[in-house]
Amino acid sequence: MPSKRPAAFIGAGVAIAAALALWLGRSGPDAAPRTASAPQPAGPQFFGAVPDDGGLPIPSDRDERRRQLLEQVQLTDHTYCSYLEGSKYPMESRPVAQNPDQVHPNQPIQEANPMRTEGGGTNNTVLLQTSQSHVYLAAGEAAAFSLRAVDGKGQTLPLVVTRAVAQGMTYGSSRPTPQVAVPFVDDGGGADPVAGDNAYAGVLAPGQGGLAGFHGTIRIEVRYTAGGRSGFALFDVIYTPVLPATWTGKAREAVEEGSLHYYLGLEVRQPGRYVVTGRVDDARGKPFAVATFNDVLQTGTREVKLTVFGKLLKDETPAMPLTLRDVDGYLLRENVDPDRLQVARLQGRVLSGRARSLDGVSDAEWQSEERSRYLAEYAKDRQAARAALGAFDPAQPLPQSACAPAGMAQMGKLTPPAAGSARPGS
Template identity: 40%
Template sequence: MKPRPGRQRPQQGRAAWLGVAVLAAALALFAWWQGALGELRAATPAQLLAPQAAAPAPAAAPSPAAAPASRSLGAPLSPLGLAQRREQLELWQGRLERAREALQGYQAAAQYPHESRPLSEHPDQLRPFAPITEERALRMPGGSTTQGVRLRTTQERVFASGMESNRITITLTDEQGRTLPLRVQRAVQKEVTPPGATARTAEVALAVNDTGTQGDLVAGDGTWSVLMQPGAQGFAGFAGTVRLELNLEYAGQPGFLYFDLVYSPEQAATWLPGVREAATPAGLDFFVKAQVHKPGRYVVTGRVDDARGTPVALVQFNGEVGAGAVEFKLPVFGKLIRDAKPEFPLVLRDVEGFLLKPDTFPDRVMLARRIGEQHRSRSYALASFSEAEWQSEERTRYLTELGKDVAEAEQKVRQLQP
């Protein structure tokens, strides 16, 4: 006899509810496992190292060797936790090394003030008035080059003011450095104007020669020379970039070359004779005198050598001055003198300066160059100068911030170490 369907329904319902319960339990277990794994991934190194909540005591007491480790480290970390801790430790050890290097580097550099630095830090400032020498290709007007030859050029300066001149030389050589015959077909001086603007001055033809005249030193030596002097060559009312364009020719091949000079017709200040010196424990100060016509921010730089010609210091004035007779202070810091141990007297040489004109072009008005020795100091005992390092609000602020970086990294490394 077939069983009645109504008697199977309770059994089928119980089976269904049992399946639902098993599925719910499995889902709950899976969710707990995912949450625990997420917490482990999200944990910071400090949290990973924090002592874990105490678990129920096991039936057997731990061995004497294991007890101290359990008390110091808490529950052992999973392999994933240990890997994360090692990664974080390496990261912070690298940060600590860089932070210490930054602090030590700044401490070493900040022994002396900005306006009095070792000249060895600035090798490009050692001979500021040496001509700018370049090796260039002989380029045709379209941009291609003539192979096997080179142009050797010199230019006295890139900034000029008033009646200052800029001497330029050109020599053509082969790959072995032998001088080759060169012809200058055309030389034109012109202003460089922005795109779309109209030139305010007319082009001026200049004489380029190898005759030993007009700026050329030796006749017939294959070195061609020309003088740019915008103030006397039609540009006395122009401020901006003046360009000298040259059309050249060698063995039937044309070439093109140009030189730029940033020019200002103004005269900001004129030097006055004499240099004053003053010695204190803080250092030896040179005072260079000038008659200022245009007030504003002036930057004046000089070089100081000792009696043997050994470079000692790059000294600078950078500040606002008014019109009239002024003195620009060029200080040699006391600790710099003590550390360099120069042989006295000290020699101030090669002084240059300009009036800074921010937010405009040209951004400076040059003062005349003071080439060579300008002053020779008296002799002083090294012990008369202080060994104290430079102190200022700026230095203290930087040392404080760099010290904070070191302290933070040291703390993190201590936390992450086993």
Template identity: 45%
Template structure:
């Protein structure tokens, strides 16, 4: 195959003429520039540099705020200097506070946080209680009657049930006898759902049956098990409407729960614990039938039962046998100084279903103790703060804000 033709080199005579003409042209250009300079019309060195950098980006400076490194004008009055100093001092304090707050808030990774930051998630399986004045059917309230209610949970995974309770009292706290005249569970409308919604009667009583803790105590209870009735395949919100009659008055109350009949994954074995890279990791095997993004949370107590940390998992899992990793960050242990062994309890989670309603399918709830760790020495865990590309980038940016403000304050307080 023939190769590409290479351009022929110019003849020696032609090359010589071209070089000679280039020299003459260059000399004439230099002579013209020198004449222009001697006539006083040439640019100064500063003007030339300015023209060269005319396209460079320049950070805007607020009116009256000199840029970092700029010498203060000798003509600046003491009042002007004092005003600018006040502005930059405030900005410096704000920048320092932002940097310190971000550094403090990101010492630990998102998946391993002190439980004190999530007090509402410390005991997720405790009943949800409410104490309010009696609500009447016309939307008003009767402050002479107080109604106390509870429900054992809000979210129900496949096969789970919920217990509702109702009690009434007067202003002095004395129990008031009442009758439940009607109670029913109703499927709630949602976007994209058509057809008739399921409903069923709910029976309240005080006989120590169907979820009632103690017979004859004035607290009426009811049990709702969606899997055992018309809600077996229903996915979404269920409202339980209760009508009451007491002391010649009529009132009503509503309970809301969410049922998920789908079981996207099931727990598949005991927890495995490993100390790696200065932290404690708890691996929970799970058999995934529906791939997708799973969010799981677990609570960690120390040996005395004191709540210690909220551990979370947020990642995409494929189908099959997988591992959910809960991280007990090393520095978190070093800072909180818990007594060992540690107890993992009350683990719950769900498959996130994007762009649909309902937006989740619940995993089976693991109530109470799930795993008890071995005993460790705190010296075996790392005292280093959590690091990531994002955290380093934010710390550097907030640090530059501090440096900028500090430089301005130094200039304004200088001579």
């Protein structure tokens, strides 16, 4: 008996062809059929051709070129405006909001990580919570450490410290340093605030033991058991055994050249570039600014000047008087490791100001040869981009600049800069 499949395929093909012809002839149930005389677009048009499948318009070459020119205008304008805004205060006097990591330098560094085990693995059922008071230590300073173990539900696990030692890290042919024991206790004494809570704390004072003369990174290795499992934790500090300079204890405040300055006495033993940072709070104790000194000092009694820029004071209007606190610094050493010699930190309040008003403070923006040069070059780039867009499409208005004064829209008519203009920083 002959098969009926060919006839079925032919019938299906006829039905599909009829449906396709009906779909091509109509755009809807009531649409009129297409006629051969209806004019069709010949190639891409100014606003982009519409593909036959009803998708998004295909951009024309002109559309794409205008988009590129507009992006260049926006990019050069953003670059100019960002630098203009970001450089209105000098680098040595910045709002505290721009340096959140510098606000409280003496707060402990706290972390929580899965237990580290021998062989490089981790145990995710045990979470080790650690804290470290300082990373950089000057001669005579100490650092405190703590650790506590919890399970996946945050419940404290029984913890026992089985071994804790500190050793200077050496490389190549350097002689290994001695290992120094670091007692970790849970007795409520020293760095441990509460006894018997399964949180252990230890203190390292390098200058009081076998690491007193070591300069570099000291690693503290703590081995412990928690919840019946064994793990270890590592802490690193960078130690300076000799002070390159010492504070004299003298400090004063002055309003000069439109800004507020703090002068701190420093007895310099080793000459070189010193970097010193201080934090400034308003009268309510709210962090306000970060002031930095970065300059070369010769040996002898010197003054470190920390500046709160006048316009920053005018813009932020902090409650007066201000307080300088938490000053730290170091002698920068180039092309060596470690790259610094730490100066002993001044923790807490260093100087409470007397100035209770902004009399004598200027609201002028910071000016320098570098800033003027950068702004001039960025302005040339911006003017050139606007000029190119204006010449390409003179019928369309130019976009308004994000930071330009009135009349900026006319910059598209300006002559672009000559080829080969120097870029900032070149």
